Amino acid sequence: NKELDNPYEETMSGWFETATSFLDDLTQIIAPVVETPLEDFKTHWRAIKDFYSDGDYEVEAFQSMEIPEHLVSMITILLEEEREENKELDNPKFHECLEFFIQNRIMEILCELAIINKPKGVRKLILTQVNALLSYMPHSLLHNMSVHGPILKLVKELSATIDVENMEFVALLCSIVRLLKREPVLLSFFIEETELGDGKKVSEFLLFSSLLQHMKDPGGAGDAAKDGVLLILQIDDPIIFDYILNHTSFGSRVVADLCQYYKALPICKTSSTKSDQFTAYLIQLKLCNEILLNALPEIQIQLLRELEEEFFDAILGPSLLQPNEEIARSMTMYLRDSLPSFTAPTFLRQLIVLLLGEFEQVENEDDQSSHYLRYTLISRIHSDDTALCMSTLKLFESLVGLYHREVMYNLILRNLIPKYHIAPNSQVEDRISELRTTISSWLTFPPESEDGSTGYEAYLVDASQQITYAKMACRKWVEDAGLAFHSESNLSFPWETSVEISDEEAGELFFRNSGGFFLESLFDKLRQMFDNSLEINLVLTGIFAKLAHYPFPLLYLYLLDKPTHLRPGIRSLWETMKELSDEIRTKIDETPDFKENLTKARYEIQTDSDVTPTAMEMQKHQFFQGVIVLEEFVKELAAILSIWINVNIQLEES
Numbered sequence: 001n002k003e004l005d006n007p008y009e010e011t012m013s014g015w016f017e018t019a020t021s022f023l024d025d026l027t028q029i030i031a032p033v034v035e036t037p038l039e040d041f042k043t044h045w046r047a048i049k050d051f052y053s054d055g056d057y058e059v060e061a062f063q064s065m066e067i068p069e070h071l072v073s074m075i076t077i078l079l080e081e082e083r084e085e086n087k088e089l090d091n092p093k094f095h096e097c098l099e100f101f102i103q104n105r106i107m108e109i110l111c112e113l114a115i116i117n118k119p120k121g122v123r124k125l126i127l128t129q130v131n132a133l134l135s136y137m138p139h140s141l142l143h144n145m146s147v148h149g150p151i152l153k154l155v156k157e158l159s160a161t162i163d164v165e166n167m168e169f170v171a172l173l174c175s176i177v178r179l180l181k182r183e184p185v186l187l188s189f190f191i192e193e194t195e196l197g198d199g200k201k202v203s204e205f206l207l208f209s210s211l212l213q214h215m216k217d218p219g220g221a222g223d224a225a226k227d228g229v230l231l232i233l234q235i236d237d238p239i240i241f242d243y244i245l246n247h248t249s250f251g252s253r254v255v256a257d258l259c260q261y262y263k264a265l266p267i268c269k270t271s272s273t274k275s276d277q278f279t280a281y282l283i284q285l286k287l288c289n290e291i292l293l294n295a296l297p298e299i300q301i302q303l304l305r306e307l308e309e310e311f312f313d314a315i316l317g318p319s320l321l322q323p324n325e326e327i328a329r330s331m332t333m334y335l336r337d338s339l340p341s342f343t344a345p346t347f348l349r350q351l352i353v354l355l356l357g358e359f360e361q362v363e364n365e366d367d368q369s370s371h372y373l374r375y376t377l378i379s380r381i382h383s384d385d386t387a388l389c390m391s392t393l394k395l396f397e398s399l400v401g402l403y404h405r406e407v408m409y410n411l412i413l414r415n416l417i418p419k420y421h422i423a424p425n426s427q428v429e430d431r432i433s434e435l436r437t438t439i440s441s442w443l444t445f446p447p448e449s450e451d452g453s454t455g456y457e458a459y460l461v462d463a464s465q466q467i468t469y470a471k472m473a474c475r476k477w478v479e480d481a482g483l484a485f486h487s488e489s490n491l492s493f494p495w496e497t498s499v500e501i502s503d504e505e506a507g508e509l510f511f512r513n514s515g516g517f518f519l520e521s522l523f524d525k526l527r528q529m530f531d532n533s534l535e536i537n538l539v540l541t542g543i544f545a546k547l548a549h550y551p552f553p554l555l556y557l558y559l560l561d562k563p564t565h566l567r568p569g570i571r572s573l574w575e576t577m578k579e580l581s582d583e584i585r586t587k588i589d590e591t592p593d594f595k596e597n598l599t600k601a602r603y604e605i606q607t608d609s610d611v612t613p614t615a616m617e618m619q620k621h622q623f624f625q626g627v628i629v630l631e632e633f634v635k636e637l638a639a640i641l642s643i644w645i646n647v648n649i650q651l652e653e654s
Helices: 002-030 037-054 059-064 067-085 096-103 106-116 122-136 145-159 166-182 184-190 206-213 220-233 238-247 250-263 276-294 297-320 325-341 345-356 365-370 372-382 386-400 405-416 431-443 456-474 503-509 511-515 517-527 534-549 553-560 573-590 594-606 615-653
Strands: 191-195 201-205
Touching: 037 059, 037 067, 037 096, 059 067, 067 096, 067 122, 096 106, 106 122, 106 145, 122 166, 145 166, 145 184, 145 206, 166 184, 166 206, 166 220, 184 191, 191 238, 201 206, 201 238, 206 220, 206 238, 220 238, 220 276, 238 297, 250 276, 250 297, 276 297, 276 325, 276 345, 297 325, 297 345, 297 372, 325 372, 325 386, 345 372, 345 405, 365 372, 372 386, 372 517, 386 405, 386 534, 405 511, 405 517, 405 553, 431 615, 456 534, 456 615, 503 511, 511 517, 517 534, 517 573, 534 553, 534 615, 553 615, 573 615, 594 615
Parallel strands: none
Antiparallel strands: 191 201
């Protein structure tokens, strides 16, 4: 009976449909459909196209449709696919997502969107993501015209845009430069011919000119732009080389900025040079230094010429010669604190020539007039302005601490090498024993002092470290027949030969019996130890110690040995210290409470007491501080001599 069967069939049909639907849902839960990376990529790209097809560019819709997330996801998919698929391939190739990206000219569309920057702020997002794509892709994309073409257009447009997002734009430029440095064959894609007014054409490297515009940007953008410029200066390409040298004002621009920063330095009211202006100057100074370390030789030569004419001769030199003591002190402090930035050999030598001149022959009176800056700087060691004297001494301490051949030859060594100061027939059989006696004499030099051995071990450790460093630093020097290195001679070397002339003539040739204007000034200032401030005495004795660390017997024995082997009238460190010691003895006889005052002064130094003596007490205060400095100084000299004796004994044994 069909009338009875129909209801049953309909019921069964409905049940099967319900069951089938249920099973389909269950299958989706148990085994959901997984989109391929390409499908996922297309979904994200479709969302971006849908937003821009409306033409409204509203920020609210931009955020609600999650456009930033879609763009980031696209770039992530591209990078992950290429990394994974090319992991084990020797010759990487494009895969489906990247093929889709290339064929649909998506880079071109992204670059256009960055140029129009709608909604406002999308440019920053696109620049960041394009940078990530280029930087982290395991193989270069710039070979493809649909990539490098849009990027070149983007660079041109944004270089002419005032309100560009500096940090992101510069980061992209630097990434491109790194890729080009790695694969120079790509350079031609970013070089364009520009027609000049006279009809001539010049090849322009747009990346370089764009980075130049951002070198003075504040913060990270400016630093990144400088790094990008430095990378370009290392690219050995004739077209780029010609463009930089002959069609940009790069060298003069860098030096002009350096001069501008230097002129903006404030007058130092304290002993500190810390300021925003000094930081800006240092950054520019380090840029010049990096160019002179890493750029191609022709670019270095051009920059050195600009530096010499526009900065050293026109700005730095005259600023150090200022008659105003406050200005002179400030400029000397700035020079001293910027000295570590001069690490490029040509840059440092240019500075040394400015300060000290070029001299190799024995010093004479005419040297002082032929190089006025050298004469002025050394003369300021005796300045009545304590701060100017201190800044000058610190500058020379830093110069001596460079272990630079030209500095030491200029100041001292050229006067020692002829051996005018050495007495004839001064050979000694047992040099080691004689010098050990000298050590004992140094330690017992100051009368009424505390135990000479106190703290001596610490000076021995320091002397050993400093001498080791000095030996390593001076090994790079050009060999000089008249200046034996410690490893090539024994302790008798300085006295093996002497010049057969009269003592009077020798004294004149040895520059007023003092070994040069610099040593003469140091000896004179040391002789005034009891009138100097504590700070000046510490720097002054530090300079003598640094000189004694130099690995040349002709120098360290002149400073550390007794004057037994010197001609009559020749000044020495030993005689200067003896005069100071005699002055202490006289003071002891005149001062009943000498020991008490000495103990008090030592306590104030050790505890860094901030008690300010009255004007009447100042002279007495400085005297006792000077005595304490002298006590420590002789220990330091004895320790240095002891280490040199041990070094030479080891050399003889080996």
